[in-house]
Amino acid sequence: MADPVLELDGLHKHFGALKVTDDVSLTVRPGTVHAIIGPNGAGKTTLINQIFGALRPDAGRVLLCGRDVTRLAPHRRARLGLARSFQITSVLPAFTALENVALAVQARSGSPFRFFRAADGDAHANRAALDTLDRVGLAPRSTVLAGSLSHGEKRQLELAMALASQPLVMLLDEPLAGAGPEETARLITLLGGLRAQCAIVLVEHDMDAVFQLADDITVLALGRVIAHGPPASIRADTAVRAAYLGEDF
């Protein structure tokens, strides 16, 4: 088996007496979609925040390609190949869609301390940004201000920004939330196609999407891993059914 791109090793995090992450370990293999599911309050977003560095775990380690990044700031992790989308849509509203993605390209391709050449004249960044927008189906909207895009389009744009940074691992926090059925179908196809490029950690409530996309699933409840494995075994797991999926799934 290939070396894991992302490993969580015994993560613990508590807020006061509340254990939000309780000894969570998991392994993300390259080129796979690893879904993290669980009822509300299971600690999924807290876990994403610890992976990305917005929160520091009380104990345990986060390894990116075998390198311990537990104590690195978010922007350092991003430069090492970790990209994320946010649960609440997070774009740069006063920039056009193209500028949003071009910024992501530029962030990857060198220092922000360049004072002389106009940023919007960067042909390489603009081309790469337009290609990426095309991949998520947003190329026709490239000159629209991100703040004026529809909710679904903003989600696509976020995905394009994450993609443009050519990450090793993408953390997607509910990328389908609020998307209509058509958008959902399109996003699922898109996400499935990304597997070839990077590993994906997917937090999602849409179980149809999860079981369609995921290669591995980790189920959290009250901060603990109650099951993990391929979709078929998760579907059959009685503890998971009791905690989350329900008997009818």
Added chain:
Amino acid sequence: MTGRRLFVPLAIFAVLAAIPLLRALGVPIGGSVVLIAGRIMIFAIAAMSLDLILGVGGLPSFGHAAPLAIGAYAVAMLDAADRNDALVVVPAAMAAAGVFALATGAVALRTRGINFIMITLAFAQMVYFTAASLSDYGGDDGVTLSERTAFAGLRLLEGRNFYWTTLALLFGVWLLLRMIVRSRFGRVLAAIRQNRARVQALGINATAVELVALVIAAMICALAGVLLANDAEFVSPAYTAWGRSAGLMVMVILGGLGTLHGAILGAAIVVLFEEGLGRVTPHWPLVFGPLMVMAVLFFRNGIAGIGGRRG
């Protein structure tokens, strides 16, 4: 796209250049008009530098009078040591303000919003009381310069030269800041204003970018301080009073955040109110305050934003 955007700023510079030219041609323009226009340009340089951090970067510094005063005191202190060459004074003033911004910014940037406002104010107050305690330089009363700053022996800051030098510096600062705003650095800074977490998630050290912006703004503002000291031939702690910092913020907000040339218009309005209404009543802020509130309510993008969109 550039044609319309450039029209207003170039018109402003044309008007500023026309004032002394018309006067020289015999058009009845009073000497005080030239003096006031000169003062406007000095504050416009300071306000424009604040626009980089406040308008573009979204950092509400309430202490931008500090680098202004540091620039002015650099002139006074070097004057006392008989050093009046701009080749010494200007680099010293800018370096001092830059170091000040680096040290205070590193602390202030650990906070956001209201706390950032308060901590930048506190640092400026520290400069104020430090200046007031400098008994060698007049303490509270301030100090009069023995000589104006010269540039390698050229008296560029005296008589009519002062106006032209100030105008040239204002134009240069505008070009420089315009370039910075349009550069990758400027794009990143504007992105941080909109969504800091997003920019960090792209792998950019937002704090480092903001700190560099604070240092650039302070260094440019120190230049305005050098001009201000030479204009008045006098330096006092009043240059870093909190009202001065507030005045600079008003100029930027009134003129139009992030527009750069809006800061010149804002500076013109504030200075004209000070000079005009200030002569009628010492309580001029009573009139100016409500006007400011109305301007913010009705022209949300400032005067420079009237009839157009913010770029």
